[in-house]
Amino acid sequence: MSETRVTMRDVAARAQVSLKTVSNVVNNYPYIKASTRSRVEEAIAELGFTVNVSARNLRRGRSGMIGLAVPELSLPYFAELADSVIRAAEARGLTVLIEQTGAVRERELAVLGGERRSFTDGLIYSPLALGPDDVGELSVVDYPLVLLGERIFGGPADHVTMSNVEAAYAATMHLVERGRRRIAVIGAHEGEAVGSAALRMQGYRRALDHAGIPFDPALVAEAGLWHRSTGAEAMARLLDDRVEIDAVFGLNDALALGALHVLHDRRVSVPGQIAVIGFDDIDETAYSSPTLSTVHPGREEIARTAVDLLLQRIEGPGKDQPFREVIADFSIVERQSTAG
Amino acid sequence: MSETRVTMRDVAARAQVSLKTVSNVVNNYPYIKASTRSRVEEAIAELGFTVNVSARNLRRGRSGMIGLAVPELSLPYFAELADSVIRAAEARGLTVLIEQTGAVRERELAVLGGERRSFTDGLIYSPLALGPDDVGELSVVDYPLVLLGERIFGGPADHVTMSNVEAAYAATMHLVERGRRRIAVIGAHEGEAVGSAALRMQGYRRALDHAGIPFDPALVAEAGLWHRSTGAEAMARLLDDRVEIDAVFGLNDALALGALHVLHDRRVSVPGQIAVIGFDDIDETAYSSPTLSTVHPGREEIARTAVDLLLQRIEGPGKDQPFREVIADFSIVERQSTAG
DNA sequence: GTGAAAGCGCTAACAT
DNA sequence: ATGTTAGCGCTTTCAC
Numbered sequence: 001m002s003e004t005r006v007t008m009r010d011v012a013a014r015a016q017v018s019l020k021t022v023s024n025v026v027n028n029y030p031y032i033k034a035s036t037r038s039r040v041e042e043a044i045a046e047l048g049f050t051v052n053v054s055a056r057n058l059r060r061g062r063s064g065m066i067g068l069a070v071p072e073l074s075l076p077y078f079a080e081l082a083d084s085v086i087r088a089a090e091a092r093g094l095t096v097l098i099e100q101t102g103a104v105r106e107r108e109l110a111v112l113g114g115e116r117r118s119f120t121d122g123l124i125y126s127p128l129a130l131g132p133d134d135v136g137e138l139s140v141v142d143y144p145l146v147l148l149g150e151r152i153f154g155g156p157a158d159h160v161t162m163s164n165v166e167a168a169y170a171a172t173m174h175l176v177e178r179g180r181r182r183i184a185v186i187g188a189h190e191g192e193a194v195g196s197a198a199l200r201m202q203g204y205r206r207a208l209d210h211a212g213i214p215f216d217p218a219l220v221a222e223a224g225l226w227h228r229s230t231g232a233e234a235m236a237r238l239l240d241d242r243v244e245i246d247a248v249f250g251l252n253d254a255l256a257l258g259a260l261h262v263l264h265d266r267r268v269s270v271p272g273q274i275a276v277i278g279f280d281d282i283d284e285t286a287y288s289s290p291t292l293s294t295v296h297p298g299r300e301e302i303a304r305t306a307v308d309l310l311l312q313r314i315e316g317p318g319k320d321q322p323f324r325e326v327i328a329d330f331s332i333v334e335r336q337s338t339a340g
Numbered sequence: 341m342s343e344t345r346v347t348m349r350d351v352a353a354r355a356q357v358s359l360k361t362v363s364n365v366v367n368n369y370p371y372i373k374a375s376t377r378s379r380v381e382e383a384i385a386e387l388g389f390t391v392n393v394s395a396r397n398l399r400r401g402r403s404g405m406i407g408l409a410v411p412e413l414s415l416p417y418f419a420e421l422a423d424s425v426i427r428a429a430e431a432r433g434l435t436v437l438i439e440q441t442g443a444v445r446e447r448e449l450a451v452l453g454g455e456r457r458s459f460t461d462g463l464i465y466s467p468l469a470l471g472p473d474d475v476g477e478l479s480v481v482d483y484p485l486v487l488l489g490e491r492i493f494g495g496p497a498d499h500v501t502m503s504n505v506e507a508a509y510a511a512t513m514h515l516v517e518r519g520r521r522r523i524a525v526i527g528a529h530e531g532e533a534v535g536s537a538a539l540r541m542q543g544y545r546r547a548l549d550h551a552g553i554p555f556d557p558a559l560v561a562e563a564g565l566w567h568r569s570t571g572a573e574a575m576a577r578l579l580d581d582r583v584e585i586d587a588v589f590g591l592n593d594a595l596a597l598g599a600l601h602v603l604h605d606r607r608v609s610v611p612g613q614i615a616v617i618g619f620d621d622i623d624e625t626a627y628s629s630p631t632l633s634t635v636h637p638g639r640e641e642i643a644r645t646a647v648d649l650l651l652q653r654i655e656g657p658g659k660d661q662p663f664r665e666v667i668a669d670f671s672i673v674e675r676q677s678t679a680g
Numbered sequence: 681g682t683g684a685a686a687g688c689g690c691t692a693a694c695a696t
Numbered sequence: 697a698t699g700t701t702a703g704c705g706c707t708t709t710c711a712c
Contacts (some may be wrong), residue, residue, distance in 0.1 A: 007689055018699045023691060025346035031697055053459035054397035055689035058704050063394060072423060074623060083412060086440055095456065098438055100426055116435065117391035228627035257627060264629030283414060287597060289629055291603030295577035352701055358683045363707060371681060395705035398688050 006049045013083075015043035023156045026051055057119065066310060067123040069111045071103035075227075076282040077252065078126070084303035085124060094121075094312055103225075105129035109137055117143055122310045124253070127151050131194055142312035146306045149327040150196045158309040160302050164196055167295045167330040169210075171249055171277050174293070174332050177212045178197025178340075180247035180275055184219040186234045186259055187226055187251030190228045200251045200279065218243050224253055233260025239266060245274055247338075253278035253285050253294055260288055260337065290336035298328040346389045366391055372601055395461065403569035405435045406650060407463040409451045411443035415567075416622040417592065418466070421488075424643035424680055425464060432651055434461075443565075445469035449477055457483060457500040464651045467491050471534055484653035486646045490536045498649040499665045500642050504536055507635045507670040508543025509550075511617050514633070514672050515550045518680075520587035520615055523548070524559040526574045526599055527566055527591030540591045540619065558583050569600025579606060585614055587678075592620035593634055595623050600628055600677065616677040630676035 003152040008022045015022065024032055025040040043049075057063040058071025068085050070078040086096045098121055108127045112181060117123065124143030124170075128151065135155045138145070145157040150164055175183050183254055189197035201220075201322050208215050218241070221234035235258065238245060256278030263270050270276055270290055278285060278294040285292035305326050312318030348362045355362065357380060362471030364372055365380040376634040382391075398401040409427050410418040422438055424618050429436045437460060441447040448467045457463065462484030470477075471492050478485070486565050487499040525544050529537035541560075558581070561574035571590055575598065578585060590596025597617030603610050610616055610630055618625060618634040625632035645666050 005689090007687080019689095020691080020700080021698055024698080027691085036697080038470075050453075050455060050458045052398070053455060053705090054394050054403060056691075057394040057459075058398050058706085059691045061704070073413065073419045074416075074423045075427070076414075076416065076419070079413045079416070082438075083414045083440065085415070085439070097435070098426070100423065115390060116394065118390045119397075146699065205473070214695080227623070232627065233692050237424075238416070261627050261629045261631075269471075284568070284624060287572065287601050289601045291601075345710090349705080359705095360683060360707085361681085364682085367683095367707085373681065376681080392705050395688090396707075398690085399705080399707045401688075 005052070006053070008049070009193075010047055011040065011043045011049050014047060016038045017328065018215065021099075043251040047072060053085060054159055054235060060312075063119050064093065065120050066307075067097050067099055067111075067116060067120040068123075068127050069101055069102055069108070069123060069150070070129070071126070071128045072304045073098070077280050077282060078253070081126070081281060081303060083250055084300050085307065086230040088300075088307040089302045092307055094261045094307065094311070103128040112137060112141060112170075113159075113194045120145070121314050124148060124306050124310060131277070144310050144315075146147060148302065151194060151197055153194070153325075155317035155321065156178045158313065158323050160306045160309065160328065161205075162297045162302065162324070162328045162330055164199035165206065166204040166281070167253075167297070168200035168249075169207045170330070170332050171279065171295050172204045172207030173211070174277060174334070174338060175247040175275055176207060176213070177247065178247075178271075178275060181213055181241075182216075182219065182245050183213075183249055184238055184243065184245045185249045185251065186221045187223045187230055187255045191220055204249060219245065223251075226252045226255050228254045228258035228261070231255030232262045233258075233312045234261040239268070247275040248277070250278045253282045253292065256292055256294070256337075257284065257288055260290075260292065264289070270284050270301060271339055272339050281333055285333075285335065287336075290339075293335045293338040294333050296333050298330055301328045345392070345584045346387045347392070347545045350387055351383045351389050355380045355625065357603075369484055378527065392636055400652075402461050403459050404433065404462050404646075405437055407437050407451075407456060407466075407671070408440055408461040409439045409448070409463060409465050409661055411441055411466070411468045413438070413440060414452045416624060417620050420622060421466070421643060423638055424640050425647060428640075428647040431613060432647055434651070435648065441467070441469075443468040444675075445474075446634070447666065449474070452477060452481060461654050463485070463489060464646050464650060465497075480482035484650050486650045486653070488541055488642065488646060491534060493534070493665075496663060498663050499652065500635045500646045500649065500668065501665070502642065502670055504539035505543040505546065506589075507619070507637070508548045508589075509539035510543075510672050511635050512544045512547035513551070514617060514674070514678060515587040515589065515615055516547060516553070518587075518611075518615060518678060521553055522556075522583075522585050523553075523587040524560045524561060524578055524583065525589045525591065526578075527558045527595045529564065530562055537591055544589060559585065563591075566592045566595050568594045568601070571595030572602045573598075575599035575602040579608075587615040588617075589619045589663055590616065593620040593622045593632065596634070596677075597624065597628055600632065603614070604629070611676070611678050611680060619672055625673075625675065628677075630679075631674045633668045633678040634673050636671045636673050638670055641668045 011022045012019045071078050075185045089096045124146050126148035139156040147159040223230040278292050281294045282297040285294050351362045352359045413419050421517045426436045444529040464486050466488035475495045485497040525620040563574045625634050
């Protein structure tokens with residue numbers, strides 16, 4: 001069934017050339033006589049040769065593969081991010097190896113020292129459970145690393161993030177400008193100083209301040225995990241507590257979609273009685289009922305930038321530069337849930 | 341910044357043992373004196389040694405890595421499938437390399453002969469654009485391969501699929517049993533003989549036959565791509581054409597969710613006026629408004645089975661067995677969209 | 681229980 | 697424009 005693998009040596013013998021010439025052809029070395037090249041290509045085709053990438057990697061000391069560590073692919077934001085990273089990497093000739101951490105601190109740390117780091121040229125790392133206390137773990141890292149997200153700032157690595165505070169400010173102002181004053185927020189993490197939750201809350205409060213609306217703690221609903229289910233639960237709690245509300249800001253889309261679901265269930269009209277805005281602009285927001293206004297975080301740009309920074313650390317001119325922090329652009333996408 | 345890599349040779353020198361002994365320790369070879377082992381482990385820790393996987397792979401002729409080719413991670417079904425496959429593979433000590441084909445025939449074929457096949461021990465392959473005519477391409481494959489889905493039956497590879505016809509029959513009967521007679525179906529692919537669309541349509545028609553309901557072509561809406569947007573368009577077309585409808589069967593959840601969206605927009609009550617059922621049981625169906633009844637296809641089981649079959653082809657007792665076809669169980673999940 | 685030697689398939693350096 | 701040589705880091709016989 002499985003014949004022994006065809007090697008370059010076989011191709012060389014068949015094409016009556018040296019090993020090196022075959023290698024040159026395979027690697028598109030430019031200076032090869034056309035006749036030689038075609039003879040080699042013929043032999044390759046006839047024998048069905050493909051390079052052994054393990055051998056190539058060993059020799060080159062590089063694998064052309066980068067890791068992407070995300071919490072979970074079943075969270076749409078990360079699935080879409082992975083999609084974008086794979087495309088961006090492909091455009092640069094890199095292959096992406098996805099690792100799921102489950103947003104568990106232990107597993108997030110394990111990824112940093114895992115065996116996979118030895119056959120990956122670098123890592124794009126999107127932690128959800130790590131915090132500033134873990135910066136130490138990052139500084140022992142001796143391979144190219146790009147951080148994504150807002151868990152760790154000023155860490156010993158390149159960092160791509162978005163302007164969370166400004167974006168949350170803009171989202172809140174979007175509601176304020178439409179006459180809303182009792183704006184609930186879903187997804188807060190009490191006592192947390194870093195992370196998307198804290199930053200987005202900051203933007204929310206800043207907008208209220210700016211608009212002269214007093215901050216009311218009763219309007220803040222916690223949600224540890226940012227899933228549809230927790231968003232739904234938080235929304236239900238707010239309604240059950242009979243808090244007066246005319247708008248909801250979900251700190252991510254999943255939360256907002258969960259909230260939307262509960263509002264629909266309870267026959268609360270959106271945006272009539274309560275306007276809703278989310279954050280992330282996942283695909284689904286364009287097809288919910290009603291469609292969800294949200295913050296578009298520039299996912300593609302983030303992915304592209306992360307890959308580029310990593311590539312520069314791997315080989316490029318950025319190899320020894322000080323660590324850089326890139327902040328991606330955002331925009332507000334207005335849909336039905338805040339219309340009118 | 342980057343010191344030269346620590347190799348087994350360095351560890352051996354430090355621990356005063358031979359290369360082989362270090363290798364034995366790293367690979368958990370059982371017969372090593374405890375004192376030797378701990379000395380080696382100490383040296384490994386002190387030097388921060390990790391095995392070079394490229395070298396190991398080259399030597400072993402295996403990488404411990406399997407490919408998973410899917411259309412797109414941004415399609416929730418495939419994101420969730422990828423999640424499941426990664427978990428199942430991890431449990432067997434395998435790493436998964438995801439490849440996106442974009443559901444483009446050309447790219448689906450390219451994956452089969454791609455360079456990545458040379459550092460992957462096998463492939464789990466979920467084509468969307470291929471058909472029976474492409475079976476030939478599969479038979480030249482000389483590595484372990486497991487097919488997923490319903491594009492290719494009786495092909496030269498192991499195959500994991502679900503009982504599409506029976507599941508679609510059950511979904512349709514679910515509507516019939518709730519008194520629905522004018523059941524529209526969204527997502528048909530005209531003139532296609534294989535694939536999920538054709539099989540699910542078959543189940544639909546069989547259920548109508550069984551219930552003595554005449555088949556009405558006016559109730560069949562095409563949708564080439566199974567996205568929310570195409571589902572929404574198809575639903576809008578049906579409504580605009582004023583076809584009499586009391587239920588909708590979306591051939592997948594995305595289509596059904598798109599339809600749900602349009603119904604909500606047009607103030608059609610679900611399930612009051614029109615009941616809706618989908619297919620796939622993606623996470624989102626539990627949080628739409630209303631929640632969506634659907635077919636649960638046993639995603640976890642499919643993933644686990646696929647990994648197991650592949651592993652058997654790679655190393656196990658199944659290496660030279662005839663090709664197997666495994667059909668996973670399904671179940672109907674009743675939610676609000678068909679309740680009452 | 682441990683060591684010595686060979687070589688997996690490829691590419692980089694240095695010829696020619 | 698092509699060939700020769702050496703060796704990437706590891707595992708695998710086969711000795712001892």
